[in-house]
Amino acid sequence: MxxxxxxxxxxxIAEYNPFHNGHLYQAKTxxxxxxxxxxxxxxxxxxxxxxEPAAFDKWSRAAAAVKTGAIDLVIELPTCYGVQRADxxxxxxxxxxxxxGCQTLSFGSExxxxxxxxxxxxxxxxxxxxxxxxxxxxxxxxxxxxxxxSEAFAALYPTFDLTLPNNILAYHYAKAARTxxxxxxxxxxxxxxxxxxxxVMSATGVRAHYLETGSVRAVPExxxxxxxxxxxxxxxxxxxxxxxxxxxxxxxxxxQLVGIDASLSPRLIExxxxxxxxxxxxxxxxxxxxxxxxxxxxxxxxxxxxxxxLPERFDExxxxxxxxxxxxxxxxxxDIKKTVPLVSKYQPDLAFEARVTEAYRLPLGNRxxxxxxxxxxxxxxx
Amino acid sequence: MxxxxxxxxxxxIAEYNPFHNGHLYQAKTxxxxxxxxxxxxxxxxxxxxxxEPAAFDKWSRAAAAVKTGAIDLVIELPTCYGVQRADxxxxxxxxxxxxxGCQTLSFGSExxxxxxxxxxxxxxxxxxxxxxxxxxxxxxxxxxxxxxxSEAFAALYPTFDLTLPNNILAYHYAKAARTxxxxxxxxxxxxxxxxxxxxVMSATGVRAHYLETGSVRAVPExxxxxxxxxxxxxxxxxxxxxxxxxxxxxxxxxxQLVGIDASLSPRLIExxxxxxxxxxxxxxxxxxxxxxxxxxxxxxxxxxxxxxxLPERFDExxxxxxxxxxxxxxxxxxDIKKTVPLVSKYQPDLAFEARVTEAYRLPLGNRxxxxxxxxxxxxxxx
Numbered sequence: 001m002x003x004x005x006x007x008x009x010x011x012x013i014a015e016y017n018p019f020h021n022g023h024l025y026q027a028k029t030x031x032x033x034x035x036x037x038x039x040x041x042x043x044x045x046x047x048x049x050x051x052e053p054a055a056f057d058k059w060s061r062a063a064a065a066v067k068t069g070a071i072d073l074v075i076e077l078p079t080c081y082g083v084q085r086a087d088x089x090x091x092x093x094x095x096x097x098x099x100x101g102c103q104t105l106s107f108g109s110e111x112x113x114x115x116x117x118x119x120x121x122x123x124x125x126x127x128x129x130x131x132x133x134x135x136x137x138x139x140x141x142x143x144x145x146x147x148x149x150s151e152a153f154a155a156l157y158p159t160f161d162l163t164l165p166n167n168i169l170a171y172h173y174a175k176a177a178r179t180x181x182x183x184x185x186x187x188x189x190x191x192x193x194x195x196x197x198x199x200v201m202s203a204t205g206v207r208a209h210y211l212e213t214g215s216v217r218a219v220p221e222x223x224x225x226x227x228x229x230x231x232x233x234x235x236x237x238x239x240x241x242x243x244x245x246x247x248x249x250x251x252x253x254x255x256q257l258v259g260i261d262a263s264l265s266p267r268l269i270e271x272x273x274x275x276x277x278x279x280x281x282x283x284x285x286x287x288x289x290x291x292x293x294x295x296x297x298x299x300x301x302x303x304x305x306x307x308x309x310l311p312e313r314f315d316e317x318x319x320x321x322x323x324x325x326x327x328x329x330x331x332x333x334x335d336i337k338k339t340v341p342l343v344s345k346y347q348p349d350l351a352f353e354a355r356v357t358e359a360y361r362l363p364l365g366n367r368x369x370x371x372x373x374x375x376x377x378x379x380x381x382x
Numbered sequence: 383m384x385x386x387x388x389x390x391x392x393x394x395i396a397e398y399n400p401f402h403n404g405h406l407y408q409a410k411t412x413x414x415x416x417x418x419x420x421x422x423x424x425x426x427x428x429x430x431x432x433x434e435p436a437a438f439d440k441w442s443r444a445a446a447a448v449k450t451g452a453i454d455l456v457i458e459l460p461t462c463y464g465v466q467r468a469d470x471x472x473x474x475x476x477x478x479x480x481x482x483g484c485q486t487l488s489f490g491s492e493x494x495x496x497x498x499x500x501x502x503x504x505x506x507x508x509x510x511x512x513x514x515x516x517x518x519x520x521x522x523x524x525x526x527x528x529x530x531x532s533e534a535f536a537a538l539y540p541t542f543d544l545t546l547p548n549n550i551l552a553y554h555y556a557k558a559a560r561t562x563x564x565x566x567x568x569x570x571x572x573x574x575x576x577x578x579x580x581x582v583m584s585a586t587g588v589r590a591h592y593l594e595t596g597s598v599r600a601v602p603e604x605x606x607x608x609x610x611x612x613x614x615x616x617x618x619x620x621x622x623x624x625x626x627x628x629x630x631x632x633x634x635x636x637x638q639l640v641g642i643d644a645s646l647s648p649r650l651i652e653x654x655x656x657x658x659x660x661x662x663x664x665x666x667x668x669x670x671x672x673x674x675x676x677x678x679x680x681x682x683x684x685x686x687x688x689x690x691x692l693p694e695r696f697d698e699x700x701x702x703x704x705x706x707x708x709x710x711x712x713x714x715x716x717d718i719k720k721t722v723p724l725v726s727k728y729q730p731d732l733a734f735e736a737r738v739t740e741a742y743r744l745p746l747g748n749r750x751x752x753x754x755x756x757x758x759x760x761x762x763x764x
Contacts, residue, residue, distance in 0.1 A: 240622070240623070240744075241622070241623055241626045243744060244623045244626075244740075244741070244744050244745065245627075247737070247740035247741075247744060248684070248685060248686055248737055248740050248741040248744075249686050250686055250688060250691070250737070253686065253688065272740075273752075302630070303630060304630055304631050304632055304635065306632060306635065309632070355629070355630055355632070358626075358629035358630050358654075359626070359629075359630040362622075362625060362626050362629060362630075363626065370655075
């Protein structure tokens with residue numbers, strides 16, 4: 001097999017929550033269209049960017065992606081970069097892709113038009129006084145910072161809709177890209193059948209369908225097996241410990257956690273009186289706080305993420321950690337280990353990630369997945 | 383009814399975990415022997431001095447004591463004084479008894495000899511160089527501070543055995559007493575039948591008997607009713623949340639909690655891998671750390687008790703808070719409210735106690751006992 005320095009490597013930034021037919025289509029299409037020798041996913045860890053416990057643990061999700069054969073290597077996006085607003089998430093993930101020498105970053109988009117995204121990202125809108133004024137105006141009107149910034153952007157650049165979640169990520173990928181080329185795969189809507197992938201749903205749709213009906217749709221066999229082996233994680237299962245922490249952590253201590261200030265802390269303590277997670281969320285949502293911001297704050301509470309544990313910068317990640325790989329992926333790892341700080345075994349750098357894994361697994365009654373006992377999983381899929 | 387300033391008030395310092403026949407005998411005997419018009423208990427709150435969740439919440443335990451008619455008023459010993467080593471516990475409780483004008487403090491002892499206790503307390507043993515040397519020697523040999531100090535004391539004052547738990551408390555009551563007289567009631571052993579109280583067990587015995595057999599022995603009717611109404615609290619029920627906190631709280635944060643230093647914190651984190659509370663305790667006990675010290679540290683973790691929340695001093699308590707009373711108790715309260723800071727309704731001083739109550743009740747699945755909704759309970763027992 002040829003060595004990776006001569007291999008064309010294409011990166012995908014993903015959550016695979018869980019890996020579904022749309023992901024399969026995206027990875028296969030990207031491999032063909034970018035003529036990639038290796039497809040590498042940079043994947044969020046136990047909690048997602050929007051502040052939710054992932055449906056399955058990171059090792060299982062990574063292994064499922066590699067088992068399909070569409071992905072050759074999965075690299076962890078550490079939690080402190082992954083459970084962050086879109087710009088930080090994108091910046092850290094792109095920096096990993098560039099660090100390991102990927103020539104291309106491929107992502108899904110509604111339009112399939114990478115140039116339009118690149119133009120929007122480089123129009124310099126956010127540096128203009130007009131943008132600044134519009135942003136301040138919207139914030140003063142009590143809007144959340146996410147909504148305020150996307151509306152300010154829309155007023156000045158109406159042709160690119162930053163209120164769509166996928167567009168926000170694409171926009172920030174394009175802004176973060178230094179050496180990497182951009183490639184986009186037009187997303188399949190539900191019911192799109194002309195691709196050899198017969199059933200497509202969003203990851204949210206897959207999870208909701210499972211919770212409502214108990215049956216699994218629109219996923220490859222490797223993901224279906226996860227649903228059969230383990231119970232799917234979701235916020236409700238964390239409510240007893242989360243409620244306990246909300247009601248018993250000193251207010252001043254809550255305010256030292258990432259994403260929680262003195263205006264949010266009393267509302268979190270009050271929300272702890274709810275009977276269920278959804279009831280608590282209902283009481284917490286306001287125009288000022290989006291569901292995503294609240295959920296990320298709740299992840300913070302769960303993992304007791306102190307502000308002084310935040311990385312100093314989000315445009316570089318100190319290590320590259322494989323979660324799963326096949327023979328092609330192994331060849332990539334062999335090659336990059338000479339130039340990047342590859343972390344395969346447990347080491348002190350991973351102490352924070354280990355704590356996150358405890359917070360993820362204990363409420364699920366899962367005693368088996370201690371971080372320091374895990375090594376990257378080799379899967380014989382290629 | 384005569385007003386309390388002319389009433390003879392006798393205090394008992396207790397945990398009532400739960401109130402049993404021995405407590406009944408002690409209170410009745412003390413009332414007669416001290417010729418008391420009012421019997422007042424100063425009782426620990428949701429967690430005991432030895433670092434355990436009390437079998438029943440403080441309101442229920444206080445009400446049960448008053449329902450028997452043997453106690454007229456129960457005052458809370460706040461958690462930050464109650465979950466403390468014996469000298470601090472005793473000092474704070476005695477200060478409450480003196481603050482509310484009790485003439486006499488009555489306590490159980492093996493000997494029934496108050497003079498012997500007073501002599502031991504005032505012999506000044508702990509101030510001698512010989513005591514200091516013996517203490518340091520025992521500590522260097524790796525003994526716990528409790529064991530080291532009681533052994534050092536025994537070497538210099540062999541006639542009073544400080545290794546008996548009741549003697550330790552009696553000794554510290556005598557040391558803390560400034561204006562109050564001491565009275566002691568000889569404790570009834572199990573099987574002592576010559577008192578009109580036919581069945582006597584220790585509180586530990588009552589709880590253990592219930593856990594083993596499911597039946598309740600050696601308690602008055604009011605306590606029996608508690609066992610029938612609610613499930614008894616014990617550490618095992620707190621293991622899921624405690625384990626979660628041990629495994630997910632940053633090490634540096636654990637070390638900011640009361641009773642936890644840098645040598646204990648890694649052992650606590652490790653203990654979080656146990657499957658049960660008792661298994662965790664088994665791994666934590668050493669010659670250096672007694673069960674009591676460990677349990678108090680675990681209460682600290684549960685209530686997230688930061689060192690900066692400790693009181694500055696232990697020989698005065700800033701408020702007097704009734705938990706339950708009868709007509710005699712009410713008369714006492716009416717009188718003392720002119721001279722002491724009586725707290726009956728919820729107020730910010732109680733914020734810490736409210737957090738403790740959340741930590742106590744949530745793992746029990748008990749949604750009904752929010753601190754700020756409670757007021758002292760009047761019971762028509764006298």
